[in-house]
Amino acid sequence: MSKAKISSVWFVPIVAALIGLWMAYQHYSSLGPLVTITMPNADGLVAGKTMLKSRSVNIGKVESIILSDDYSHTIVQARIDKPYAGMLVEDSELWVVKPRIGRGGVSGLTTILSGAYIEVRPGDSSERKKSYQLLNEPPLGDPDRDGVRLSLFSTGSKSVEAGTPVNYKGFAVGQVEQVSYNTETGNIDYTLFVEAPFDDLLASNSKFWIQSAIQLQMNTAGLSVQLDSMESLLSGGVTFGFSKDELPLGKVKSGDSFKLYVSEKEATEASFEHYVPALMFFEESIANLGANSPIEFRGIRVGTVIEAPYRKPIESEVMSKNGIIPVLVHFEFERWFDPGDIPTKEEWYADMEEMITRGFRATIQTGNLLTGARYIDLDFYDDAAPVSEPLTKVAHNAGFKMMPTMPSGLTRMTEQISSIMNKIEDLPLETTVARLNAVLGNANKAMATFDGAAAKLDKILVNEESDADLAATLEQLQKTLATYDSSSALHQDLRQTVQSLEHVLWELKPLLEMVNQKPDALIFGGQVQDPVLKKDTSE
Amino acid sequence: MNALKIYAAMLAATLVIGCASPPQQPNQYSLIASPVELNGVTNSSLSGLLEVRRVLVADYLNDPRIMAQVGDNQLISLPRQRWASPLAGELSALTVETFARALPDVKVLAGSSPEQETMVLEIEVNRFHLISDSQLRVAGRYQLKQPDGNYITGQFQREASFVANNYDDAVDQMRTIWIDEMTRIAGDLK
Numbered sequence: 001m002s003k004a005k006i007s008s009v010w011f012v013p014i015v016a017a018l019i020g021l022w023m024a025y026q027h028y029s030s031l032g033p034l035v036t037i038t039m040p041n042a043d044g045l046v047a048g049k050t051m052l053k054s055r056s057v058n059i060g061k062v063e064s065i066i067l068s069d070d071y072s073h074t075i076v077q078a079r080i081d082k083p084y085a086g087m088l089v090e091d092s093e094l095w096v097v098k099p100r101i102g103r104g105g106v107s108g109l110t111t112i113l114s115g116a117y118i119e120v121r122p123g124d125s126s127e128r129k130k131s132y133q134l135l136n137e138p139p140l141g142d143p144d145r146d147g148v149r150l151s152l153f154s155t156g157s158k159s160v161e162a163g164t165p166v167n168y169k170g171f172a173v174g175q176v177e178q179v180s181y182n183t184e185t186g187n188i189d190y191t192l193f194v195e196a197p198f199d200d201l202l203a204s205n206s207k208f209w210i211q212s213a214i215q216l217q218m219n220t221a222g223l224s225v226q227l228d229s230m231e232s233l234l235s236g237g238v239t240f241g242f243s244k245d246e247l248p249l250g251k252v253k254s255g256d257s258f259k260l261y262v263s264e265k266e267a268t269e270a271s272f273e274h275y276v277p278a279l280m281f282f283e284e285s286i287a288n289l290g291a292n293s294p295i296e297f298r299g300i301r302v303g304t305v306i307e308a309p310y311r312k313p314i315e316s317e318v319m320s321k322n323g324i325i326p327v328l329v330h331f332e333f334e335r336w337f338d339p340g341d342i343p344t345k346e347e348w349y350a351d352m353e354e355m356i357t358r359g360f361r362a363t364i365q366t367g368n369l370l371t372g373a374r375y376i377d378l379d380f381y382d383d384a385a386p387v388s389e390p391l392t393k394v395a396h397n398a399g400f401k402m403m404p405t406m407p408s409g410l411t412r413m414t415e416q417i418s419s420i421m422n423k424i425e426d427l428p429l430e431t432t433v434a435r436l437n438a439v440l441g442n443a444n445k446a447m448a449t450f451d452g453a454a455a456k457l458d459k460i461l462v463n464e465e466s467d468a469d470l471a472a473t474l475e476q477l478q479k480t481l482a483t484y485d486s487s488s489a490l491h492q493d494l495r496q497t498v499q500s501l502e503h504v505l506w507e508l509k510p511l512l513e514m515v516n517q518k519p520d521a522l523i524f525g526g527q528v529q530d531p532v533l534k535k536d537t538s539e
Numbered sequence: 540m541n542a543l544k545i546y547a548a549m550l551a552a553t554l555v556i557g558c559a560s561p562p563q564q565p566n567q568y569s570l571i572a573s574p575v576e577l578n579g580v581t582n583s584s585l586s587g588l589l590e591v592r593r594v595l596v597a598d599y600l601n602d603p604r605i606m607a608q609v610g611d612n613q614l615i616s617l618p619r620q621r622w623a624s625p626l627a628g629e630l631s632a633l634t635v636e637t638f639a640r641a642l643p644d645v646k647v648l649a650g651s652s653p654e655q656e657t658m659v660l661e662i663e664v665n666r667f668h669l670i671s672d673s674q675l676r677v678a679g680r681y682q683l684k685q686p687d688g689n690y691i692t693g694q695f696q697r698e699a700s701f702v703a704n705n706y707d708d709a710v711d712q713m714r715t716i717w718i719d720e721m722t723r724i725a726g727d728l729k
Contacts, residue, residue: 499628506625510603510618530617533607533672533704 039134044116091123147195173198203248641725
């Protein structure tokens with residue numbers, strides 16, 4: 001008998017098989033996890049070619065791209081290299097990097113040559129995950145960056161997009177990361193990131209507003225145009241700051257909420273916390289006077305119209321009967337008082353009462369002739385009408401103080417003109433005009449007569465024969481008048497006669513006295529003896 | 540009956556004639572009976588025309604009889620002492636003569652002058668009477684309008700003595716006072 005012997009021929013195949021098994025083991029043991037990525041479409045992705053990267057390091061490759069069972073989206077399977085399997089956690093983010101042009105600029109230009117790839121941002125969670133929803137846009141904020149992430153809200157329409165930079169004095173200090181609509185509050189919610197160290201500029205009383213490259217404003221002050229940088233013109237921006245004279249309060253922390261204002265002006269005006277409301281009643285049109293219209297005292301802004309007309313129901317017969325329109329206003333103390341001198345509401349009401357007794361009234365004035373914008377002007381008037389007690393009561397019942405008003409200058413002028421026109425109407429113009437016509441008629445007749453006489457005289461004067469006669473007449477008149485001259489004989493004779501007459505009367509004076517005293521003196525004679533004069537006793 | 544009436548009429552006439560007092564002539568005085576003799580220096584620097592208006596006398600002095608003051612406010616007339624002509628005319632004539640002598644280079648006119656460059660003198664007398672049996676008083680005021688329209692005004696009042704109850708002396712004193720005052724005024728003219 002002989003032993004079976006294994007042929008040495010099998011040595012090589014057995015070794016080869018062992019090596020093959022070892023290689024297969026090595027291969028499969030070195031494979032990383034397979035991750036499934038769901039996306040609307042696989043635009044730019046190629047199976048077997050598109051890489052997965054993180055911070056520009058290849059960490060995997062797309063192995064297959066297939067459609068979903070319902071053909072509504074695509075499913076990409078990618079293999080992550082084993083050393084990087086730990087990146088696939090619950091809050092990891094994946095997005096496609098491809099050429100993009102957005103508010104922040106142009107990105108992903110290198111993928112024009114290399115092709116798009118999938119960027120992986122690892123999260124912080126410890127839970128592993130193997131399927132992800134691809135992000136539509138790259139996440140804007142780097143979670144590892146230092147800074148604060150704040151929540152902003154605005155009550156108006158969406159004004160900024162995600163990616164809008166946050167600027168401070170021309171420096172980019174952050175960006176708007178997310179914009180969404182809050183269906184519960186009706187506000188637009190923003191997530192805003194301000195990176196360190198600029199977050200130290202923020203405080204709990206900071207104001208955020210939209211920075212416009214061009215600000216065009218037309219109001220009572222006129223037209224103003226403000227231009228910002230070209231970068232702001234292209235990308236817009238959000239900025240922040242404090243109201244005038246306001247100092248920073250406490251520090252901010254991530255998650256704090258602020259309001260996003262449309263403009264710096266709106267942000268400033270929202271900071272007036274010390275104000276007193278009042279009601280004004282106008283008996284004229286309040287067209288072009290509305291909310292945010294200014295209230296001025298001799299050119300100084302002292303308050304704001306809050307609601308015009310004031311729509312809260314105020315039952316008042318006197319208002320409805322006379323078509324009186326109520327307007328709610330705020331007297332904002334910060335506008336004209338120093339922070340330390342702001343009066344209390346009671347002090348202000350007392351001052352207002354005293355001023356009202358001196359004729360302090362409100363009128364509606366036109367501030368801008370171009371736009372027709374109107375404002376409320378406060379001033380003292382000597383002819384101010386007494387305060388209406390019924391309207392004061394109406395305001396009191398509504399919970400406000402009343403600020404009395406006066407008709408505007410135009411209205412008063414109209415009333416005065418109307419009054420003058422009424423007086424003119426009452427004048428007896430017809431009778432007066434008729435008399436004037438009669439006088440003019442008589443004057444015309446007189447003038448006609450005068451013209452006729454002048455014409456005749458003219459004829460006389462023009463006539464040469466008349467000239468000679470006239471000259472002769474004048475000469476004769478001169479001679480006649482000369483006979484009455486003071487040096488003429490006639491004048492002398494007259495003078496003599498007058499003097500003689502005067503002498504006779506002078507002589508008669510004693511006789512008349514005597515006869516008056518003693519009528520029989522004519523027959524029996526009067527007193528002819530001089531009375532005895534008193535002796536001179538001066539010596 | 541007719542004869543009775545005639546006799547009664549003749550008797551009445553006789554009685555009237557018999558009771559009538561004989562006429563008695565009063566004494567008459569004139570201020571211009573004698574020529575003016577100046578006592579002062581004449582004003583020979585003045586020339587031109589001077590119109591002397593008729594002197595105005597107070598109404599109570601415009602009487603033929605010389606007036607006398609017998610009380611503080613009481614006047615009486617002297618029926619037997621009369622001016623020969625109205626006092627205003629006498630004083631006017633005396634004034635003209637006095638100025639003519641005092642201003643030898645000035646043409647003094649008694650009437651109005653049509654010339655624009657005439658000086659016009661107006662005098663008003665308010666006292667020209669006796670105040671006792673030997674005292675008299677003369678007073679008045681004057682104004683001179685110069686050719687440039689300016690006025691010179693002034694007043695005068697003087698008293699003088701005369702021989703008691705010698706009315707001729709009294710008139711002479713009055714005349715002297717008047718001449719002196721007019722001469723003074725003439726001397727003040729420029």
